[in-house]
Amino acid sequence: MSASTLPRPLSLLPLRARAAAAVRSATAPATLALLAIAVHVADDNFLQPQPGTSARDHLVSGLVPLAILLAAAWAYGRVRPGARAVIGLLGGVFGLVTAVEAVWYASNGGPSGDDWTGFVDIPAGLLLIVLAVVTLWRSRRRDGSRLRRILRRGLLTVAGLAVALFVAAPTGLAYVLTHTGRPPADVDLGPTAQDVTLRTSDGLDLAAVYVPSRNGATVIAFPGRSGPQEHARMLIRHGYGVLVLDQRGQGASEGDWDVSYAGTRDLNAALDYLAGRPDVDPERIGGLGLSRGGELLLQAAAESDALRAVVSEGAGVRTHREGFEVEVSPLEQVLSAPFLLADTAAMTVFTNHLPPANLVNLVGEITPRPVFLIHASRPVGGEQLNPQYYEALRGPKQIWKMADTSHTDGINTQPAEYERRVVSFLDDALLGPR
Numbered sequence: 551m552s553a554s555t556l557p558r559p560l561s562l563l564p565l566r567a568r569a570a571a572a573v574r575s576a577t578a579p580a581t582l583a584l585l586a587i588a589v590h591v592a593d594d595n596f597l598q599p600q601p602g603t604s605a606r607d608h609l610v611s612g613l614v615p616l617a618i619l620l621a622a623a624w625a626y627g628r629v630r631p632g633a634r635a636v637i638g639l640l641g642g643v644f645g646l647v648t649a650v651e652a653v654w655y656a657s658n659g660g661p662s663g664d665d666w667t668g669f670v671d672i673p674a675g676l677l678l679i680v681l682a683v684v685t686l687w688r689s690r691r692r693d694g695s696r697l698r699r700i701l702r703r704g705l706l707t708v709a710g711l712a713v714a715l716f717v718a719a720p721t722g723l724a725y726v727l728t729h730t731g732r733p734p735a736d737v738d739l740g741p742t743a744q745d746v747t748l749r750t751s752d753g754l755d756l757a758a759v760y761v762p763s764r765n766g767a768t769v770i771a772f773p774g775r776s777g778p779q780e781h782a783r784m785l786i787r788h789g790y791g792v793l794v795l796d797q798r799g800q801g802a803s804e805g806d807w808d809v810s811y812a813g814t815r816d817l818n819a820a821l822d823y824l825a826g827r828p829d830v831d832p833e834r835i836g837g838l839g840l841s842r843g844g845e846l847l848l849q850a851a852a853e854s855d856a857l858r859a860v861v862s863e864g865a866g867v868r869t870h871r872e873g874f875e876v877e878v879s880p881l882e883q884v885l886s887a888p889f890l891l892a893d894t895a896a897m898t899v900f901t902n903h904l905p906p907a908n909l910v911n912l913v914g915e916i917t918p919r920p921v922f923l924i925h926a927s928r929p930v931g932g933e934q935l936n937p938q939y940y941e942a943l944r945g946p947k948q949i950w951k952m953a954d955t956s957h958t959d960g961i962n963t964q965p966a967e968y969e970r971r972v973v974s975f976l977d978d979a980l981l982g983p984r
Contacts, residue, residue: 576681577627580638583674584623587645590667591615594651594729598663602754602804610902611728615644631689638682639710640718645675647722651729658733716888724896731799731807735776739794740786748795748819750805756795756816757802758823763791767834767980770820770857772843773797780961781838788973791830795820808901810842810868814850821856833858834980838972840864840958841931845909848939852915859979860916861972863924864958865939867932869894871908876932910935910942917945922975924950930957948975 595612596605605612622637629637652668655661661669691699737743737759748756759775761782768791771778775794782792797816799807817837824830836859839847844862851857867873870890878886894905913921921943925936940949950971955963 576685580626580634580678580681581623583645583677584619584626584637584641586667586670586674587641587648588616588619588623590648590664590671591619593664593667594648600799600804600806602798603806607806608902610898611900614899619644631685635682635686635689636713638678638685640713642675642678642682643718643722644725645671645678647725648729649675650726654730655733716892720889720893721896724893724900728806728808728897728900732774732776732796732801734796734802735774737775737779737794739779739782739792746823748816748823750798750815750819752815754798754803754805756798756804756819758793758795758820760823760827761786761792762829763789765789765981766831767791767836767976768793768824768830769976769980770795770817770824770835770837770847772817772820772837772839772847773800773841774843775801778838778840778843781840784961784969784973785838785976788977790976793820793824806901808903809897810846810849810906811897811901811903813903813906814846814853817846817850818854821850821854825856832856836860836976836980838863838976841866842868848909848913848916848921849906851919851921852912855919857919859920859922859976861922861924861975862939863960864926864930864933865909865923866930866935868909869897869905871905872910872932872935875908875910875935875938877934910938913939913942914944916943920946920948920975920979922948922950922972924952924960926955926957926959927951927953928956933957946979
């Protein structure tokens with residue numbers, strides 16, 4: 551063999567050749583990392599889904615990210631270095647996001663099921679991000695003038711930040727929200743409290759606690775068995791029956807946690823349960839909801855007349871539909887619109903449900919039943935929309951903006967006034983003449 555046919559050492563190759571060789575050597579580990587993340591997605595959605603659910607319930611949340619990950623794994627070694635870096639960065643971030651679920655449950659009761667494949671996503675995600683950074687550095691262009699290189703890199707940086715803010719961030723947030731349910735918690739509502747199980751229309755068992763009424767009226771305190779305990783105890787002191795329940799995918803309830811995209815099926819199960827009890831007057835059932843719970847109670851009251859009165863504290867934005875109703879500056883509107891749209895799209899995928907209707911349009915259907923809206927002076931999550939909800943209501947209504955109060959913290963910051971107002975409203979709505 552002549553000297554001219556011997557391969558040159560990598561360090562002696564031209565810069566572009568060295569970069570190409572380095573990128574090719576990273577193709578196999580990057581592809582394996584993407585496939586490892588895909589394995590966890592398949593495990594989470596199809597092989598070991600949440601109790602009470604099946605693979606059929608996760609066709610969208612499973613197949614959409616699987617298709618994207620498999621396409622990325624196939625394309626990684628076939629595209630230019632810049633595109634490889636984008637695949638690596640987005641895939642790596644998504645891998646770390648999917649691992650949040652495993653870490654969350656491992657620290658709240660211990661790992662199980664698909665958590666083990668989720669742990670693999672941590673090194674897989676980190677590897678993809680490191681390879682992406684190395685690829686960007688080794689394949690950076692040095693041709694053209696210095697000014698041209700600065701402008702090109704500046705534009706690429708701006709584009710990268712836009713993708714991170716308007717694609718990666720809302721997608722990651724939606725995934726975390728739909729995959730990290732609260733663990734079961736102790737519930738103490740007194741000696742008359744009864745542990746009960748509710749059955750939803752789509753076949754899920756929900757954990758609940760029921761306290762019989764002493765004044766003839768019953769209130770659903772929502773959401774969760776543990777979150778509204780203080781509110782439930784307040785109502786029990788005044789003789790109200792109370793039902794608290796863990797939403798699907800939360801606490802000891804079956805199903806996937808999907809915030810509010812599954813609609814009001816959990817609340818409908820609670821209403822059906824109460825209507826079937828001989829000690830409950832179906833004409834005297836109300837609801838007290840906090841944050842998402844308030845939003846869902848308003849929706850449930852708009853869809854059914856089973857709820858005779860609603861107290862909603864901290865209701866805000868659920869999707870882009872309410873988000874576009876929030877009054878902001880033109881610049882904030884331009885910046886928030888793509889985030890809201892991406893967040894709604896991601897939530898639609900990960901919950902396997904279409905987004906709910908706009909509450910501003912829904913609340914008008916509650917008429918003529920009374921509604922009491924409470925919102926904080928330091929709003930969170932679009933809570934400042936409550937005046938618009940109030941204007942849209944056409945029946946008996948009250949609204950209270952609590953001074954020096956944070957989101958759903960009214961019972962702690964102004965306990966006496968909070969109790970007086972809420973109990974007075976429910977007394978008038980549920981204990982008066984039928």
